[in-house]
Amino acid sequence: NFIFACLLFILSPCRLFHGCNRLLTSQIISYYDSVNRCEKELPEYFNFASDVLDKWLQLEKDGRRPANPAFWWVNDEGEEVKWSFEELGFLSRKTANILSETCGLQRGDRVIAVLPRVPEWWLLNVACMRAGIVFIPGTSQLTAKDILYRLQASKAKCIVTNDTLAPAVESVMSECRFLKTKLIVAKGSRDGWLNLKELFAVTSADHKCVKTRSRDPMLIYFTSGSTGSPKMVVHSHGSYGIGFATSGRYWMNLTPSDIMWNTSDTGWVKAAWSSVFAPWINGSCVFVHSLPEFKPATLSRYPITTFCTAPTAYRMLVQHCLSSYKFMSLKHCLSGGEALNPEVMEQWKIQTGLDIYEGYGQTETVTICANMKGMKIKPGSLGKAVPPYDVQIIDDHGTVVPVGKEGNIAIRVQPERPFCMFSEYMDNPEKTAACMSGNFYVTGDRGIMDEEGYVWFVGRSDDIINSSGYRIGPFEVESALIQHPAVMESAVVSSPDPIRGEVVKAFIVLAPAFVSHDPEKLTQDLQQHVKKVTAPYKYPRKVEFVQALPKTATGKIQRKVLRNKEWGKA
Numbered sequence: 001n002f003i004f005a006c007l008l009f010i011l012s013p014c015r016l017f018h019g020c021n022r023l024l025t026s027q028i029i030s031y032y033d034s035v036n037r038c039e040k041e042l043p044e045y046f047n048f049a050s051d052v053l054d055k056w057l058q059l060e061k062d063g064r065r066p067a068n069p070a071f072w073w074v075n076d077e078g079e080e081v082k083w084s085f086e087e088l089g090f091l092s093r094k095t096a097n098i099l100s101e102t103c104g105l106q107r108g109d110r111v112i113a114v115l116p117r118v119p120e121w122w123l124l125n126v127a128c129m130r131a132g133i134v135f136i137p138g139t140s141q142l143t144a145k146d147i148l149y150r151l152q153a154s155k156a157k158c159i160v161t162n163d164t165l166a167p168a169v170e171s172v173m174s175e176c177r178f179l180k181t182k183l184i185v186a187k188g189s190r191d192g193w194l195n196l197k198e199l200f201a202v203t204s205a206d207h208k209c210v211k212t213r214s215r216d217p218m219l220i221y222f223t224s225g226s227t228g229s230p231k232m233v234v235h236s237h238g239s240y241g242i243g244f245a246t247s248g249r250y251w252m253n254l255t256p257s258d259i260m261w262n263t264s265d266t267g268w269v270k271a272a273w274s275s276v277f278a279p280w281i282n283g284s285c286v287f288v289h290s291l292p293e294f295k296p297a298t299l300s301r302y303p304i305t306t307f308c309t310a311p312t313a314y315r316m317l318v319q320h321c322l323s324s325y326k327f328m329s330l331k332h333c334l335s336g337g338e339a340l341n342p343e344v345m346e347q348w349k350i351q352t353g354l355d356i357y358e359g360y361g362q363t364e365t366v367t368i369c370a371n372m373k374g375m376k377i378k379p380g381s382l383g384k385a386v387p388p389y390d391v392q393i394i395d396d397h398g399t400v401v402p403v404g405k406e407g408n409i410a411i412r413v414q415p416e417r418p419f420c421m422f423s424e425y426m427d428n429p430e431k432t433a434a435c436m437s438g439n440f441y442v443t444g445d446r447g448i449m450d451e452e453g454y455v456w457f458v459g460r461s462d463d464i465i466n467s468s469g470y471r472i473g474p475f476e477v478e479s480a481l482i483q484h485p486a487v488m489e490s491a492v493v494s495s496p497d498p499i500r501g502e503v504v505k506a507f508i509v510l511a512p513a514f515v516s517h518d519p520e521k522l523t524q525d526l527q528q529h530v531k532k533v534t535a536p537y538k539y540p541r542k543v544e545f546v547q548a549l550p551k552t553a554t555g556k557i558q559r560k561v562l563r564n565k566e567w568g569k570a
Contacts, residue, residue: 028055029281032245035419037387042214042419048241048277049092049129050209056256056283057085066257068285073119074302075290081119088126091200093207095120095127098199100207103158103181107132107210110156110220114138114147114165114267117290120185120196121266124160125276129218129237132210136220139267141535144168150222151176153232153427162186166193214238214419220426221269223363223471230473232426233363240277240366243420247367247386248278251359252306253332256283260306263294263313269363270337270469274308300325308334310469311344312500314356318347327352332373334359337469338501339457342379358382360457362443363471364422364435365389368411369455381454382447388418393449398438406458409447414439463559465494467503472538474559477504480533481540484526486514491549493563495542506540507549507562519545 034040059065070088073081083091099105111133115121121137128135136154138147140162147168151159152175159169160183169182170192184193212218218237222230248254252274262274279286284306289298294313298304307330314335333348336359345356359370360382369391371383385391390412392400401407411418413436421441425431435442446458465472474492481490488511495505506526514522523543530539550561 028052028059028283029245029249032242032281033249035242036246042238042242044213045211046214046238046241047129047209047212048218048237048281049126052241052281053085053092053126054089054209056280057089059283060085065283068257068259070280071119071122071286071288072259072302073117073288073290076292083119088122090205092123092126092130093205094200094203095123095196096130096207096209097203097205098183098194098196099124099127099133099158100131102194102199102203103183105131105133105158105181108134108217109158110134110136110154111158111160112136112138112147112150112154112156114140114142114159114161115185116140116162117266117288118162118185119288120160122276122286122288125272129212129241130207130209132212132216134217134220136222137267137271138222139265139535139537140165141265141267141537142168143532143534144171145533146535148172148175149229151179153222153229154220157181158183160185160196163190166190212237214242215423217423219272221272221363229475231428231431234423234426236423239420239422240272241281243366244273244278245281247359247370248282250372251357251367251370251383251386252278252282252308252334253357253373254279254282254284254306258282258284258305258332259287259303259329260284260308261287261289261298261302261304262308263289263310264308264337264469268337268469269361270308273336273361273366274334296320296322296325299327299330303329305329306332306334308336310337311335311340312338312468314340314344314348315499315501318344318351322351327354330354333357336360338466339382340380345377345379359386360455364441365411365443366420368409368443378450378454381450381456383455384453385455388420391449391455392440393447393455394437394440394442396437398440403449403451406446406448408437408461409443409445409455409457410437410440411443412439413441460494463493463563465492465502465504467494467497467537468500470537472504474504476534477506477530477538477540480530480538481506481508481526483533484529486511486517486522486526488512489549489557491557491559491562492540493559493566495566497541503541504538505542505544505566507544507546509547509549510545 069082070085071083155178158181163186182193183196185196215236219235221233260279264270333354333356335356340358357371361367367386369382371377393407394410446461448456463474477492478490481487489509491507494502497503527539550558
């Protein structure tokens with residue numbers, strides 16, 4: 001991997017940068033890139049806000065950065081926000097003071113932010129870094145039950161949301177003994193809430209960034225599990241802040257002149273990857289479109305140079321006549337979150353002339369594998385390991401398998417654990433230990449490595465469903481279904497779908513009183529029920545009523561049998 005990384009460094013188009021761009025890239029990220037490539041030690045102290053963003057701010061003030069915004073937000077109503085690094089610094093320091101002084105939060109406290117793609121989400125990200133507060137994002141599709149679980153599990157002292165979700169927070173407040181402050185992002189006031197927009201007008205921007213260690217916690221993401229409630233994945237200041245230097249430079253191919261649009265929801269780690277850390281460590285502009293649905297016209301209307309979205313969006317895009325759009329600025333396309341179909345890559349190339357560079361990672365990691373700029377793309381492959389990861393295919397005993405043989409995709413963590421791995425599953429040492437096998441961290445994905453070191457995704461080794469890049473734990477859907485009086489028993493698995501890759505399918509054993517009900521109406525009732533009980537994206541798009549579910553001798557439901565049936569492997 002080290003030799004491969006060095007070759008990439010020599011051959012990458014990034015080496016061909018001229019003048020200002022090359023100088024700036026060298027000044028800001030070369031050190032952190034060398035940490036990723038194991039040439040330098042991880043610094044003891046690191047804070048992304050002061051060590052990266054404020055450095056770009058200074059270069060910008062000195063006229064040594066291209067005239068490119070740091071942040072550019074638009075919506076369908078014609079509203080627009082553009083910030084330079086200087087403005088981002090000014091506003092994020094105000095936000096840090098709001099959190100620390102007005103909300104009374106201290107270093108190490110936790111804040112949950114459940115917001116759509118609004119500019120304040122980015123300010124809160126940076127403000128939490130500046131104040132040493134742990135930031136916990138959540139998708140705006142969370143229900144009151146989801147919010148309650150996250151507030152109780154994380155012991156968050158503050159929650160930030162909007163008018164839409166404020167009632168859900170209020171309905172569970174009495175059960176959240178750690179919650180002290182509620183911040184709302186809205187134009188008007190609301191009883192019992194502090195208004196973030198109003199506080200900007202009366203808060204000072206005089207704030208000194210705290211000194212954080214690279215190993216100090218910075219982020220917590222909730223990730224679904226196959227057999228239980230969502231786990232809390234803890235990332236440190238160094239893991240994400242430094243860990244995306246290499247993939248941002250070589251996979252995303254970012255420079256200070258680039259404008260990157262990543263379509264990910266703010267509740268998912270891909271938003272942190274491609275809408276915060278990777279572009280900003282490279283001095284690029286983060287472009288955000290707060291649109292209700294994806295529109296290809298956005299790519300032609302704005303000077304976007306780098307585009308990242310889930311395979312689902314590419315599958316939908318290639319069904320349009322893309323030749324009617326002029327993507328004048330677009331030069332680099334990325335994909336992640338789920339496996340990309342080779343035929344979609346081919347159609348995209350035919351219609352746009354551009355390749356799609358696929359990458360692979362998890363909530364627990366930074367980019368594990370990627371098709372780097374300048375590499376030969378093998379359609380359907382995840383690419384090669386990204387430094388500092390040593391990626392291998394192992395068997396269930398932790399032994400590396402021969403080339404071409406299927407096994408578990410794993411990362412070597414002994415004798416030294418890569419700094420850009422998650423710190424732990426918070427308050428869950430059993431789960432933290434369970435993902436290790438011998439000298440390796442096991443991703444939970446199955447794959448094959450070819451003779452050139454390319455990794456090929458085969459499927460999940462657990463029951464997680466990956467639909468349009470949304471990771472869904474079957475346990476949560478089954479728990480929602482069982483609350484309906486018609487459901488006596490259920491099993492939830494993935495089912496193939498031509499657009500979303502896979503969707504949620506529920507096999508349901510009905511209670512005797514509902515056996516004679518109209519199946520179509522009952523299906524619709526159950527789907528609406530799940531949407532109300534848990535996040536709407538988790539509802540079963542397919543439902544099949546059965547008389548019994550396959551089980552082991554001990555009575556455990558065999559989801560694998562049902563999943564294999566769906567995928568034609570029975």
